[in-house]
Amino acid sequence: MLFTHNLKKIDAGTQKDIYEHPSETDKIIKIMKSEHATPDGGRAGQHKLRAHRSQGIYRQFRRELLQYLQLCKSHYGALKFTFPIETVYGFVATDQGLGLVTERVNSPSGRAFSVYDLVKEGLFTDRHAAALDQFFDECCDMHVVFGEVNIAGIMYTEQRQEKPEFVLVDGIGEKLIIPFRSMSKTINTRNIRKVERHIKSQIPFYQATDV
Ligand SMILES: Nc1ncnc2c1ncn2[C@@H]1O[C@H](COP(=O)(O)OP(=O)(O)O)[C@@H](O)[C@H]1O
Ligand SMILES: [Mg+2]
Numbered sequence: 334m335l336f337t338h339n340l341k342k343i344d345a346g347t348q349k350d351i352y353e354h355p356s357e358t359d360k361i362i363k364i365m366k367s368e369h370a371t372p373d374g375g376r377a378g379q380h381k382l383r384a385h386r387s388q389g390i391y392r393q394f395r396r397e398l399l400q401y402l403q404l405c406k407s408h409y410g411a412l413k414f415t416f417p418i419e420t421v422y423g424f425v426a427t428d429q430g431l432g433l434v435t436e437r438v439n440s441p442s443g444r445a446f447s448v449y450d451l452v453k454e455g456l457f458t459d460r461h462a463a464a465l466d467q468f469f470d471e472c473c474d475m476h477v478v479f480g481e482v483n484i485a486g487i488m489y490t491e492q493r494q495e496k497p498e499f500v501l502v503d504g505i506g507e508k509l510i511i512p513f514r515s516m517s518k519t520i521n522t523r524n525i526r527k528v529e530r531h532i533k534s535q536i537p538f539y540q541a542t543d544v
Contacts, residue, residue: 334426337364344445346485346503348393354434362425362432365390370430393480394433396506397421400478403515407476415494417471418501438488438500448499448532449485457538460497461489468499469529473522477501478515480508482528484535 340352340362348369354360369377374391375384388395401421405414414420420436440446448465451457468487472479479501486503493500507515514521533539 334428335362335432336428350429352432354437359437360422360434361437362427362434363394364427364429364432365393367429391431393506394424394431396480396508397433400506404475404477416475417468417477417499418505419488435502436493438490438502439492440489441491446489447485448487448489448536449483451489452484452536452538457536459538461499462538464489464497464499465533468501469525472501473518473525476515476518476521477505477525478507478512478521479525479528480504480506482532484532487532 335355337350337352340355342350342352343361344351345366349363349365352362352364354362370390371377371384373385374389375381376389376392377384386392397418398421400418401416404416404418408414408416419438422434422436425432425434438445446456448457448461451461465487471477481504482501483504486501487499488502489497489499491497514524
């Protein structure tokens with residue numbers, strides 16, 4: 334079992350702590366913050382019936398894993414394992430619960446840069462705009478289902494496939510109880526385009542060029 338006090342924490346969101354993998358530099362470990370969990374693995378602060386649904390504290394892992402498997406399934410014949418979402422490598426036991434091991438998405442500088450970071454630092458250019466268009470187009474084509482996608486969860490890289498690209502690392506997978514987005518590519522595409530408009534509305538680059 335890994336002890337988190339021996340790991341380097343590199344980031345955190347509202348739900349998860351993100352650690353460096355102890356031996357593989359191209360991977361990270363995602364751990365659900367224990368303060369959000371009940372001792373029996375439910376989600377703290379939610380009604381009993383809801384808190385334990387869909388593997389409780391692990392339900393985000395579940396959604397992401399199912400989405401990753403679904404993409405591997407639909408690209409089975411092509412032996413494709415890399416998609417516009419972070420690659421999932423598996424699980425690891427830690428003293429803070431099960432950790433999800435995924436690829437580490439790095440920008441050309443070696444830092445992790447999200448759309449939010451690029452915007453905040455004034456670094457978003459037409460190079461990124463082209464990659465972002467391609468990201469949303471690919472997500473539609475491949476039927477990638479978005480749960481709750483925000484601008485801090487879309488990361489930029491050029492090393493992953495030797496080209497500028499964005500990769501989704503958070504909010505991956507179906508979250509509707511009746512899985513309309515997984516069931517219908519048309520419904521899913523409509524949702525992705527809606528998210529795309531919302532994300533772009535938060536990027537000054539588009540406001541400047543859309544006149
Ligand atoms: N695969 C990844 N590669 C690089 N950085 C990541 C990766 N996944 C997450 N991060 C960084 O950690 C932050 C928090 O991770 P995230 O999965 O979004 O957790 P939360 O669900 O708590 O928001 C992200 O906004 C991002 O900056
Ligand atoms: Mg996040």
